């Protein structure tokens with residue numbers, strides 16, 4: 001072997017020894033931290049977010065910030081599991097984008113529980129079968145996921161985290177390319193996110209909405225003239241071949257997921273707070289409700305209205321604003337909103353996702 005290559009590999013070996021040493025030492029300390037917590041909750045989203053941000057800022061390259069985040073989250077996942085493995089309910093079955101979001105946020109040392117619908121994800125935590133639920137709340141192309149918003153109003157669960165997942169849709173089938181496809185399966189959201197691409201490349205092909213992309217993959221595996229949309233991992237899981245990658249109409253297509261638990265998160269230094277409020281049925285009532293945020297100079301990253309399911313108020317307004325509910329500025333604005341609103345519920349404060 002070339003002497004130069006041999007020397008470089010010897011350096012990699014000694015770096016790997018050092019990484020092994022350090023990761024083991026880190027896990028040992030996490031074990032001590034777990035004991036020091038004395039029965040208090042193990043998962044600390046604010047601490048994990050601070051670690052991720054610090055390393056992203058200190059990153060000397062050549063690895064990207066996203067790669068550094070992925071590596072450190074996986075290391076934290078392994079260290080956390082030395083203390084306790086969280087049970088996380090998500091919208092299944094296996095192979096969905098929701099499952100990807102679970103691993104992006106919690107790493108792979110989790111007990112990921114595939115649920116049949118969003119309601120079951122909430123129930124899993126409410127009944128104590130899971131520690132956390134991870135559910136989709138909005139997509140950058142298709143907008144809000146109404147069921148999640150409706151459930152969150154009624155539930156006692158709190159938002160303790162958010163996950164942003166770039167969604168790349170893959171067209172897959174058992175064998176072959178675009179020719180001979182008679183049907184394309186997909187979850188309604190996926191079909192909607194790819195409608196222009198489908199109209200251009202498969203104009204006369206029937207689009208069939210199914211409960212999940214994984215169900216589409218299961219069917220496509222059994223029907224040679226059918227294809228399905230979904231995540232690339234589904235191709236491996238269901239023995240399909242990839243016809244075309246990235247068939248979504250918007251290249252920046254992203255889904256935002258929420259992590260829900262029994263409590264929200266402590267302040268991390270860069271947080272968001274979600275709330276839902278109902279306005280009195282008077283002219284200018286909504287403006288009056290939002291005014292305290294504007295007066296305090298608090299930015300709002302989201303305002304979404306939904307028909308109220310009770311008849312007391314006509315609409316509910318979902319707001320995501322900057323800051324933690326314990327910070328004086330936001331606490332003051334929230335107290336003012338409470339005084340003006342017909343209804344106010346703080347859904348939780350949580351670390352803002354870094355990517």
Ligand SMILES: O=C(O)C(=O)C[C@]1(C(=O)O)C=C[C@@H](O)C=C1
Nearest residue numbers: 033042043044047048076079080
């Ligand atoms: O700092 C803690 O509280 C830990 O338990 C350690 C650690 C980590 O690996 O850094 C693990 C789990 C927590 O969610 C936060 C951080």
